[in-house]
Structure formats: structure tokens, C-alpha cells
Amino acid sequence: MTWDLDAIISRLYTKQLLPEHTVRELCEKVKEVLVREGNVRNVSPPCTLVGDVHGQFYDVLEIFRIGGYCPDTNYVFLGDYVDRGYYSVETITLLACLKLRYPDRVTLVRGNHESRAVTQTYGFYTECIRKYGNANVWSYFTDLFDYLVLSVVIQDSIFCVHGGLSPSLHTIDQIKVIDRFREIPHEGPMADLVWSDPVSAPTFSSVSGDDKGDFAISPRGAGYIFGREVTKKFLEVNGLGHICRAHQLCMEGYQILYDDMLSTVWSAPNYCYRAGNMASVLEIGPGLERYFNVFGPCPDQYRETPAKETATAAAAGAMGTGGMGGVAGREKGGSLAGVLSRDAVWEDGDVGMGSQAAVERRRKMTRRVGGMVGNGNGGEGSGDGVDADRVGAGGQDSGVVGRYFL
């Protein structure tokens, strides 16, 4: 049987589900690719780092629209592909296929949600049962998650991981010798890499005999919280310049800490369709310039939600939500709200980063305001609002933000 990956990917961009046996085969093939990758994958710039997407499929399409489609842009995804959003299955299936199709252009790092324990509580397991009638697809993907790499180093300078640092890991070499091909443990270096968080104003007290210095047990129940000194030491010991990670919601889409030693990138706009936050991807230029490309959620009229799907199937023609021809980016809008028309956004050949016109156009498109999509998505309607204590207020470091590579 022929395995036409390009045809499969075209279908996946239109949010179609693959049959169960195809998913099984896909996972087996991707494992063969991943098993050859080390725990620390070296990537050359230019590339784009993507933070948590959490099953928000339409917003992942937004990322491709503003950041460029594979393989024209090199992508490093920092984990948390599933749980919480409505389309975890479609999201991870698409990303797994892209990895298989373009193994050198796509890197998939493991997040704390790429785990059997977490996906049973946070939505992915339930979604698999709902969409496939059994747990097979869930077990295929969770077995695949065991193969995802743990971290990335970009040109010996930028260390990328999902969560953060570990008191057990002082050097990159120590990360390389971890046996990663297993379920994420609840403690230990592998757990720490996917669960830890930096804090802005640490107040630590350590009770254990071995002095962990700046680390403290995390309120998440796994991993640690750590501060500036630990970060500085890790960078110095390993000859690195910056740490980029995801794992924490940022209202502005990103956050820069410790005088730009560490940053957080968050790529799920209007998180859980309620939080009203912006999202970003971190674009790294050939000379290691860093730019946080901030974006809002895919506009409401171009996204479907489980509640609306049956109703709009008939209206597919009018809205263009039905069978999409290609992946040229014309199908699902993504235009600046009320400023540019949908069709004016992309032109053929414009998809990648190479064209100067495309670069200019995308510069204008950043900082779009997706706005509050409100409760129209048929999910929770409680309007409880958002906790003000959340991580937010990014973009204070003018040395990085706003400077775009050309």
C-alpha cells in the first residue's frame, strides 16, 4: 500500500481525522525517526520556536500563516501539543506527519502534557475515546511521546526546553545520558526538564541536607522553581547565551526574565477559548537575532467549534470551510480583523520567509488584536474571568522586542 504523505498532510490541514490503522502506522514510522535523535538536538538557525499549543488546531494554522509553512520555515515545537483544546488529536496528528515528511525541518520536544498520567486528566484521553470510540489512538500517541526529544540547542547558544532546569543537571552532557524512552517519571532530571518554572522573585527555603541552592520544590507537584543565579550558572557552565522555554501562560504571548537570560514563549492565544491572552512564536534569525512574533486567535468566523460543526457543514461553500484544495493559506482567513480582506493576505509563492514582500507583509501583521472571542465557542460559559496573578507583562526588554531580522 502506498503511503502518500503529502496527500495525507493536505487532508490533515483541513482537520480530517485519519483512520485508526493509519495513526498506528504513522506513529511507528515517526518513532523510527525519533529514535535516532539524541536527547539534546542541535538545530541551526534560522528557525522558529513554538510554545504550548494545547490542541488549538485553528491557532496552529495561524502559526503557519504568520510564521511560514513547513518546510519553508524550520520549526522547533517545545511541547504541550495536546490536552485542553478541542482538537488535540488533529493537532498532534498533523505535527507528527510534518515531522515524518520533513524530519530535518521540524523538531518536536516533549512537554509535561506528553504523558499518560496528565492526558488522562486534561482532555486528550477523553477526546480520543470520543473521536475513535476506544483508547487505541491514545495509546499509539502516548507511546510515541516516549520518543520525543528532551531539549534543543540552537547553534551552541540558545538552550530550548519545555519547562526548565534541574538541580540534578548541571551540564548538557548530563542531559544526553538520560534514558528518555519511557513515561515521564514524577521526579528526577527528566521530570524536572518538563515541569520546572523560573520565578521572578524567589523566596526559597530548602530543608534537605544536600544544598540545592536556588531550587525549591514546585507547587505543581513535580519539578522545581528556580531563580536568576541558577540560570546564570547553567549558561556559564555550558557556554550558552539564552534559555527559551514554554510551559507557563503569558498574557502578552511571551515573557523575558533575568535581563534576557531566559524567556518564555506561549503559543496558544485565548487559552482554553477563555483567557483572552495573546500568543507568540520566537523567530530566530541567521545571526541569532530574536523576535517575538505576537498574534491573536484565529478570528471566530474562520474557526469551528464542536458545537457549531454540524450546523456549518451545509454552509461549507459560502464560508470556505469545506474541502480545501491546497495549503496555500488562502482558505481560512487569518486577515487583520477588519483591515485586510481575507484573500489579500497571501499570494502564491509568498508562503515562506524568502520573499521580501512576504516579510514586509508579515511585519505589518504582527501585533494584530485577535480580541476576546468570548463565550461563543459553546464551551464553558461561566465568565469567571481571569486571575490577575498570572504570568504576564512581557516585552519590557526593548533590546530584543521589535527588532526584526531581514
Place this chain on the structure above:
Amino acid sequence: MATGREYEPVDYELQPPHEGLGFQHKWYETKCGELLDKVHQQPVVISGEIPVESACELLVKNGISAAPVWDKEKRVFVGMFDFRDVVTYVLLGLGKNGKPDDATYEVEELFRRARAHEPVPAKLAADLSQKNPFYSVMEETPILQLVEIFGKGIHRVAVTDGDKLKGIISQSTVMQFLYGQIQKYPDLVETVGKTLAETGLGSKNVITAHGNTVVLDALKLMTDNDVSSIGILDPSGAIVANLSMSDIKWAMKATRFALLYETCLHFVSFIDQEQGMMAGKDKLPVFDVTETSTVGYALGKMVATRAHRVWVVDRARGNPVSVVSLTDIYRILLPAAQA
């Protein structure tokens, strides 16, 4: 025991520090009042005459787990009202109904239905004294007494000045304070450096339910076994989540009572996802340690996560073998204090 000696700062120039002099008093001599200053509170008092439903609403609206009940006639505090009372008196009656058609209804309706099957006491005072003994201390009381009380399994005490309530101090509050003090005292450091296996800490009486148990049945399991939390297991017997009596406050808020008729796994998923959204970060669905973990690590996890217990699991199979609670930690700290 506390000698009642006042703490006075010592001028280091004049006198070198000497053990026994007042420059650094023992941790257990700290007075309760000092802890209250750190934790700014607006204490909520429940009047004994109000019906259970109003008392429940007060807890939910103020975001607290318990409040003392004041008897106007006797002019004394007669007990603590917490979600265990809500579970005991109300939900058991509710469980005898089938699942209601209307998925959203007000607190009054909830109690009306429960009352149809089981009488809900209008006055709390009569029933509380047995189930929820009321402990009160004064601002001058040293923490050592709290450690003794908490070691008996009492979760919180009231700090009073005559008949005036100054605040509530819980097991968690004191433990947050103690955790920061431990490394200053060699005897405490030694205690918490031992493993759970060495100290035999924790209760092997592990009450669990499978993930597809209905929440109301799980709550009955808790009241029948007189525990405030149970472990939730997956089909292989591994512990995947924790359900506490106080979790029902999530069902009381914003009229989500239908959740009580769902499975435990569905309910804890809802809670974890809500909490994760509010905090901007998700947590591990269950807080666990192993028998080779130190007491200090187990305690650190409870302090960091603000949980009242951690499950001790067999890493190979993931099943819970025992549970260590704050009460157990208080018991093990006490002998050190009395030395």
C-alpha cells in the same frame, strides 16, 4: 514548655550569643498571634441559627474551607462548620435521588431535594460538638500547643480573645511557617532527613475508588471510612488522582451540581483544568512520593503544593501503599519539640 519569657533583641557587641538566652527562642515558643500577623485574615463566623444551606453558601462565597459557629444564647463557639458537614448532612440525601433533568439549579433547590429524604438540621450547634470539636487558643499560646493539637488530627483552631475571634490557624498555616525554620534546628533536620520507610510514617489504611465511581458514592465512601480524601485509581490499580471532601466546593460554585453525578475522574479533571487555567500553569494530577523519599521531601511537597497529604506509591506498579498527611508530620515533630 514555654516559660513565658519575653523575646528581647540582644546587642551583639555587649554579649556573645549563648544558647539559652533569648536571642533566638525555640521555634515552638513562637506565639500564635505572630502567625496571625503574617496571614491577614477577615475571620468569618457562622451564626448557629442559620440553616445549613446558608452556612454552606458562606463558605463558598468567602472561599474558605471552614468557619466557627457561634451560639448567641450560650455565647460560646460551639464547633467548626466545614464541607464535611455539607457532605454528611446534605449530599447523602441527594444521592438517593436519581440524576436531575435540570443540570443547573440553585443551592436552595439542592437542599430542598436533600431534605425530602433526610432532615437537615436547622441549627448546627447540636450536631457539631461530636463531629467537629472546637479548639481555641489565645494569641499568647505558643505554637507547641498547636503542634500537639494538630498531631491529634484536628485541622484548624480558632484564636480568640475572650469571645472575640481573632483568626483561624490551620495545619497548613503552621507548617508553612515551620518549613522555613527547620534548617535552623539540628534536631528537626535530623528528623526530616530520615526516609518514610525508616520512620514508618503514614497510614497504610488507604481508601481508594476507581475512576468511574460516581462522585456521590465516593463521598459516601469517605464518610463511611471517616477520611477526608481518597485515591482515584485507573483500571490497572495505579493512583491517578486525588478526591477530597472539600473538592465538592467546585460543584457548589456556579451551580455545577450535575458534576456530582459524574464519575470521579470526570470531576477531578474539571477541577484540575479550572485550577490550571486560573494559575496559568497545570499541576500533576496526583501528588506522590515513595517509601525511600525523606520526610523532608514529603513535607516539602505538601508545603509547596498546599496539599494536606501525599500518597506513597510503589513506583513499579503505581499503586498507593500508604498516605502521609500533615497530621503525621506534626506527630513526628512533637517529640523533637518536647526534648
